[in-house]
Amino acid sequence: MDRFVIEGAKRLKGSVPVNGSKNAALPVLIATLLTDEPCVIENVPRLRDIRTTLRLLETLGKRVSMERHRVSIEGGRRLLTRAPYDLVKEMRASVLVAGPLLARFRKVRVPQPGGCAIGLRPVDIHVRAFQAMGASCENEGGDLVITARRLQPCRLRLRFPSVGATENVMMAAAAIRGTTVISNAAREPEIEDLADFLCELGAGVTGAGTSEVRVEGRDRLHGASHRVIPDRIEAGTFLIACAAAGGDVTLRGVEPAHLGAVLAALKKAGVSVTRTDGGLRVVSRGRPRPVSIRTEPHPGFPTDLQAPWMAFMCVARGASRICEDIFERRFMHAAELARLGAWVAFEGNRVTVRGVPALQGASIMASDIRAGAGLVVAGLAASGKTEVQRVYHIDRGYERIERKLRRLGARIRRLG
Ligand code: UD1
Numbered sequence: 364m365d366r367f368v369i370e371g372a373k374r375l376k377g378s379v380p381v382n383g384s385k386n387a388a389l390p391v392l393i394a395t396l397l398t399d400e401p402c403v404i405e406n407v408p409r410l411r412d413i414r415t416t417l418r419l420l421e422t423l424g425k426r427v428s429m430e431r432h433r434v435s436i437e438g439g440r441r442l443l444t445r446a447p448y449d450l451v452k453e454m455r456a457s458v459l460v461a462g463p464l465l466a467r468f469r470k471v472r473v474p475q476p477g478g479c480a481i482g483l484r485p486v487d488i489h490v491r492a493f494q495a496m497g498a499s500c501e502n503e504g505g506d507l508v509i510t511a512r513r514l515q516p517c518r519l520r521l522r523f524p525s526v527g528a529t530e531n532v533m534m535a536a537a538a539i540r541g542t543t544v545i546s547n548a549a550r551e552p553e554i555e556d557l558a559d560f561l562c563e564l565g566a567g568v569t570g571a572g573t574s575e576v577r578v579e580g581r582d583r584l585h586g587a588s589h590r591v592i593p594d595r596i597e598a599g600t601f602l603i604a605c606a607a608a609g610g611d612v613t614l615r616g617v618e619p620a621h622l623g624a625v626l627a628a629l630k631k632a633g634v635s636v637t638r639t640d641g642g643l644r645v646v647s648r649g650r651p652r653p654v655s656i657r658t659e660p661h662p663g664f665p666t667d668l669q670a671p672w673m674a675f676m677c678v679a680r681g682a683s684r685i686c687e688d689i690f691e692r693r694f695m696h697a698a699e700l701a702r703l704g705a706w707v708a709f710e711g712n713r714v715t716v717r718g719v720p721a722l723q724g725a726s727i728m729a730s731d732i733r734a735g736a737g738l739v740v741a742g743l744a745a746s747g748k749t750e751v752q753r754v755y756h757i758d759r760g761y762e763r764i765e766r767k768l769r770r771l772g773a774r775i776r777r778l779g
Contacts, residue, residue, distance in 0.1 A: 671740045
């Protein structure tokens, strides 16, 4: 199992490009199930979750090829409507095949995703939305079996702005004639990217990025090409890494408008972030001011950057509070940070962090993608040697993070 060895407390300097967004690419790739015609998706990051998605599409009957960051997808006349458990358990976003397959074939069978390291993560919001469209959903041997004699466009309100449920309904609605209106929809930039792709396929989508999304479905959608948006979470991780380790780093190809809450928090912490031509430059020296955050649906502070932020706050000049309001169990990294000498105290969904002058390297373990990224941030800030175990979690969401960090002068090696 790969691990990272980091010799920290070294300032980062230089410039790196930001990849295409994993969380935008996943639904866009899955939305190609809506058409039999060829699609080309550009700016797709080369990650484990993307490989899992491509395997899933192949299992369902698509022909898929990936060359560098470009994915070509063809075929689909005889798609299967059953997603295999071994892929769904590896990646929960596999549940997104339900929407497009249900709309096209009126039945789909997807294993219930089960729990994971950051919480229960049920799919009740997806299920209720499909029911509102006229489908019936049953549990058969751990699988969710969704069928509909007629799937109907409708007005529906999500009980919480779930990103996955919004995407699932948008895809289902795109392939049935008529207008579906989703209120309390998620407003994440990834929703806007999926909306753009659905429009490129021939559907009409308006309101993406607001809490009311209208989808004008068509009986038949056609092939399209699409370029995935930049990864705001990868960008945010690098911004926070530089803020924590100190340095002067420019990120290229980033969309600052997607990072509002993070940029505001960095500014409060005393970190300078300025726009450059097509990028962001972050300059950080000395210990930050403590800044409390609460994770929220977009445009609030993203839960996927909570762990990196906590790592950053471990060396602040004072105490801060981190409230996790999206996932119920997303603090596995806190105990690992304590191994580096951080002062952290839990209380339900809150962690109080009292900054210490410096973290000291130790052996620590990643438990999910973003917790792993938080530990890398901590390792870069810590003096001495930090070993981060279970790097496969980090590889699910970051394309060779160590190479990019090395380009910025970090001393980080991957060992097998
Ligand atoms: C997506 C992102 C993930 C990010 C999350 C929140 C992808 C592939 N993943 O995950 O990186 O952390 O958004 O920004 O895009 N919930 C229910 N019932 C449901 C659906 C969700 O209770 O049917 C709960 C979840 O357990 C969680 C919260 O709602 O507590 C948010 O989940 P959701 O927005 O659906 O996240 P994902 O789409 O799974």
